[in-house]
Amino acid sequence: MNIIEYADRELAAIDLANVIAGDLESALFTHDRASLAVPGGTTPGPIFDVLCAADLDWSRVHVFATDERWVPQNDPRSNAGLIASRLLTGRAAAATLLPFYAPAQEPESVLPEIEAQLAPELPVSVLLLGMGVDMHTASLFPGVAGLAEALSEDAPVLSVLRPEGVPETRVSLSAWVLNGAMSKHLVIFGADKRAALERARKLSPEEAPVRAVLDEMTIHWAE
Numbered sequence: 360m361n362i363i364e365y366a367d368r369e370l371a372a373i374d375l376a377n378v379i380a381g382d383l384e385s386a387l388f389t390h391d392r393a394s395l396a397v398p399g400g401t402t403p404g405p406i407f408d409v410l411c412a413a414d415l416d417w418s419r420v421h422v423f424a425t426d427e428r429w430v431p432q433n434d435p436r437s438n439a440g441l442i443a444s445r446l447l448t449g450r451a452a453a454a455t456l457l458p459f460y461a462p463a464q465e466p467e468s469v470l471p472e473i474e475a476q477l478a479p480e481l482p483v484s485v486l487l488l489g490m491g492v493d494m495h496t497a498s499l500f501p502g503v504a505g506l507a508e509a510l511s512e513d514a515p516v517l518s519v520l521r522p523e524g525v526p527e528t529r530v531s532l533s534a535w536v537l538n539g540a541m542s543k544h545l546v547i548f549g550a551d552k553r554a555a556l557e558r559a560r561k562l563s564p565e566e567a568p569v570r571a572v573l574d575e576m577t578i579h580w581a582e
């Protein structure tokens with residue numbers, strides 16, 4: 360596990376956006392198109408603000424969330440909504456967004472269709488993950504029902520999880536999909552997340568799901 364420490368969050372966002380742009384450029388050099396999976400939540404917005412201006416052939420980039428809250432894209436909690444407004448703008452407006460949400464009460468009925476759209480995008484060319492202080496990554500939450508399957512090699516591409524105390528059903532790329540990415544980055548800001556990551560390294564993936572995806576991961580951290 361390679362940890363890069365930045366002087367502050369602004370520098371981290373600039374640097375990390377440049378690293379991701381470089382990884383995408385390399386992927387596009389050898390392939391017709393590249394896939395980029397990015398987190399939602401509060402952390403990635405400033406990274407998206409820089410990345411969207413990268414001078415890339417964005418028309419060959421397909422973007423999707425690492426995980427989604429089961430809400431329509433115009434809901435403020437939608438990860439796809441965040442990606443559409445903060446990343447697919449400027450030069451990156453030419454990229455294609457593959458949303459996980461479809462209008463259905465619960466995801467199970469439409470999941471096969473969404474997975475079929477994702478299949479040609481795998482392995483993920485460039486992965487950016489976030490992490491919560493509870494050591495969840497994507498929507499793989501500690502102790503959630505269905506976690507063991509989502510962590511297993513036999514899991515479907517997308518796992519459905521219903522964490523307690525979280526307002527909506529989650530859909531998440533399963534651990535093997537995250538792990539199989541060609542280039543893997545995890546961004547964490549704050550001393551509490553850094554301590555949580557150190558704790559996670561000594562725990563099992565069931566206790567600390569982020570532990571399941573740390574192989575060949577570059578961690579980007581700022582206070």
Ligand SMILES: O=C1O[C@H](COP(=O)(O)O)[C@@H](O)[C@H](O)[C@H]1O
Pocket residue numbers: 397398399400401402403425426427428438488489490491492496497498
């Ligand atoms: O629920 C989620 O949380 C994590 C971490 O979010 P943050 O607000 O602490 O940055 C995020 O990586 C994930 O994609 C999101 O759905």
